[in-house]
Amino acid sequence: xxxxxxxxxxxxxxxxxxxxxxxxxxxxxxxxxxxxxxxxxxxxxxxxxxxxxxxxxxxxxxxxxxxxxxxxxxxxxxxxxxxxxxxxxxx
Numbered sequence: 001x002x003x004x005x006x007x008x009x010x011x012x013x014x015x016x017x018x019x020x021x022x023x024x025x026x027x028x029x030x031x032x033x034x035x036x037x038x039x040x041x042x043x044x045x046x047x048x049x050x051x052x053x054x055x056x057x058x059x060x061x062x063x064x065x066x067x068x069x070x071x072x073x074x075x076x077x078x079x080x081x082x083x084x085x086x087x088x089x090x091x
Contacts (some may be wrong), residue, residue, distance in 0.1 A: 030036040063071065 030039055066074075
């Protein structure tokens, strides 16, 4: 029983040691403010790109769910409104 307890505590401490070593690697932690800002900008750019992709997919999914008549009607209304605004600008 005593051996099992000591061995389990040893394994627990060993596991905690391996986990903490990964966070102190020099490659992951930036040393200067410029490196930190560069990493944050890169992460922001990546998240912005993912958000744009999700928005595009949602837009496509929305239009796929619409009926053909609804899509045609919206297209015609858009064209008609464009023509009306163009005509209003002339006068």
